[in-house]
Amino acid sequence: MNALAATAQLELVIGQAYGGGYFIGITQEDGKLYRNIQAPKAFELRGVIGCYSTDVTGARSYTDSRSNTEAYAAAGSELAQQVAALIIGVHADWGIPARDVQELQYRHLKPTAQDNYCTWRDGDNPSSVPAGYPYTEASPGQTPLTAFQEGGEEAFGANWYVSSTQFSAYFAYFMDFSDGYQYGDSKGDERSVRPVRRELIQ
Template identity: 60%
Template sequence: MTSNAAAQVAPTQSIPAIGTEYGGGTVTGIVSENGQQYLVITAGKAHELRGELGTYGQDVEGAHSYTDGRANTEALAAAGSELAQKVLALEIGGFSDWAIPARDQQELQYRHLKPTARQNYAGYRDGDNPSSVPPGYPYTEDLPAKTDVSAFQDNGAEAFAEEWYWSSTQSSADTASSLGFSDGLQLNSDKFLEARVRPVRSELIQ
């Protein structure tokens, strides 16, 4: 996660718990990349954006990471994605290193901040997250359950909409990974479709 590692560091002795307000947003979980761990922080609902992810048929080099949303977002922005450019322009809580979450960062948003008690889609390997700490296993119909973080519960001030959200992980020249917050279904969606984005930032844990 080379784009973020040098900017901010979260000391191991004081890692804030999931659901804690920290670093310009809410702590969402931890991902591991290349032997290092990164705290994932989700921006507030007021900073959600909506739009097309990119150009259908354009394979963007550098936008295939499952863990480094910042690198993906920078690559997408350089390739002309207006949505990615808007996210890179955000400054929230004094931080300017926001990104469209990579696939495994985004999965933590649903796993830990799921807005409703609705059953999860559990048809294949939705929720499988080998990058998370601890590793995340595929969803069952009942797990994850509705979040106990009150602000993110349905009708809460920070709740995710029961709609589709983009990740920044490109699956092919035509598609990128997306997640439906109504039931946790993960799909590769055409990049010209409009969906929401809830930005994240990362801090290296030392």
């Protein structure tokens, strides 16, 4: 981690209220660093990302949740349109989490004490700062933050959440928040979404 990234990481702590929601970590893209913030649970949505059999060419980023969401919204996704229209406080730049941003949600705010699903590359995240490596059964563990633990007022459900990163014309990346299993599955399935936004650090 370079000095700038280290300094940026110290500005906020995981789960701290910030920017219309809660800080969940830092990602890097094209040499730039971004703070990522997730919306409060009250703004969690459930629906179908849609566009099944459609190649949404602007929805392939692993880090830019908003641009992916705008691409899906333009292609007719009602769920993406709902998220893109969210205004929380003064912030109107929310998106369905991109794959590597969604991974930060689980890594840092895992709701359950269940062992992680750790086959192949579950948890691999080259976009995070510091870079994330594949899960072990025990790591990451359940978040120590009570509000985000299973049953807490801000906790993720122990169920599947969809990302905005397209896997193919038929599939998107999904994640099981009970155990961290990452998978490409049908864009026609109903799933949960905890919206996110990001801010440029440098």
